[in-house]
Amino acid sequence: PAIEFGLEAPFSIEYHDSLGSTNDRARELATDGETDVAVVADEQTGGRGRLEREWSAPAGGVWVSLVTRPTITPAEAPLYTLAASVATATVAREAGVDARIKWPNDVVVPVGDDGAYRKLAGILTEMEGQTDRVDWLVAGIGVNANLDSDGLPEGATSVRDEADDVDRRRFVQRLLEEFDRYRTDLDSVVPAWRELALTIGQRVRVDRPAGEIVGEAVDVTESGALVVETDDGRVTVSAGDCEHLRPV
Ligand code: BT5
Numbered sequence: 297p298a299i300e301f302g303l304e305a306p307f308s309i310e311y312h313d314s315l316g317s318t319n320d321r322a323r324e325l326a327t328d329g330e331t332d333v334a335v336v337a338d339e340q341t342g343g344r345g346r347l348e349r350e351w352s353a354p355a356g357g358v359w360v361s362l363v364t365r366p367t368i369t370p371a372e373a374p375l376y377t378l379a380a381s382v383a384t385a386t387v388a389r390e391a392g393v394d395a396r397i398k399w400p401n402d403v404v405v406p407v408g409d410d411g412a413y414r415k416l417a418g419i420l421t422e423m424e425g426q427t428d429r430v431d432w433l434v435a436g437i438g439v440n441a442n443l444d445s446d447g448l449p450e451g452a453t454s455v456r457d458e459a460d461d462v463d464r465r466r467f468v469q470r471l472l473e474e475f476d477r478y479r480t481d482l483d484s485v486v487p488a489w490r491e492l493a494l495t496i497g498q499r500v501r502v503d504r505p506a507g508e509i510v511g512e513a514v515d516v517t518e519s520g521a522l523v524v525e526t527d528d529g530r531v532t533v534s535a536g537d538c539e540h541l542r543p544v
Contacts, residue, residue: 298338298355303469306476307334307362314355316342319420319436322361326424326432331365334472343438346401346420347539351438352449358439358464362475365432368482370425373433374520374535375482377401377421378489380435383474384417385492387467388439392459396494399513399522400535403439404494405453411498411543414453416440435475441467486518495541500524503539510544 301309315321315337322335337359343351353359366376381397388395388403395416398404404413420436440454442461448454455462478485490496495513502509502524511526521534522541 299336299464299468301336301465301468303465303472305334305469305472307332307472309333309468310335312337314339314341315359316340317344317436318359318361319344319422319434322363322434322436323422326363326365326434330363331432333363334468335361335363336468344420344436345418351418351420352452353438354443354447356442358437358441358467358471360438360468360471361434361436362472363432363434364479366430366479368430368433369428370423370430371519372482373421373423373430374400375485376433376435376479377419377535378516378520379478379482379485380419380421380437380475382478382485382488382492383471384419384437384439386474387470388416388455390470391455391462391467393455394458395492397489397492399493399495399516399541400520400538405458406494411494413494414445415451416453416455416458437471439467486516486520489516489520495522498543500541501544502533502541504533504537505539506537509533 318335339355340353343353345351385395401419403417417439423433425431443454445454445457511524515523
């Protein structure tokens, strides 16, 4: 295998040299009743982003999906996305990358001071459940690790290009430890997220199904929604309603 696992980690590891999408395999395990499994692949041939977008995932990245069965309501699920972003940014920073978080689900590296950035990693959270409780939740994390950003979509960067190649076994282990720390202490997620946020204080445009809004991003709520101060007052946007967010 391209990555040798054998970790003392809070998740058991299911490793594949190649998979369509680690999220799809994780969903299968979740519907079979499994929990606390991390599905890892060296390469994905059908990686998925949000809203049916494609995720480019050649061999050399960190492509991992965490199967969890949290005792939370669906309204609290966005905290898991923020927790995955915080964990990813933290571990990327340990690798020497100036990683920051762009709400809701992107880990980025700032370029200059005008709000521009390159995308290092993305998070795709999927879940199933009833209105009052989540049955399972899969947190998919994709990090451009040991890759040249030349071969990735426009606007991407990688750990290799920003710093140096990493030991992916160790990188995954740290990701699992950090994610586990935040999921067991959900109150600490938003404060940690704020520390790493690139979005807060920026003037942004958010595209939503209900129409676009423009204003200053001033905070995130305790459930992880973004608060935007517009000319017509404060608007709260949930991650699920955000199609695009860009600095303006
Ligand atoms: C995301 O979507 O950022 C979530 C990506 C989640 C990927 C992980 S990998 C493990 C797990 N298994 C999966 O199948 N998925 C998860 P979104 O915000 O929709 O961003 C997608 C957009 O980012 C695309 O439309 C491209 O423009 C761009 N993109 C695609 N691949 C990229 C890459 N490797 N690096 C940077 N940008 C990329």
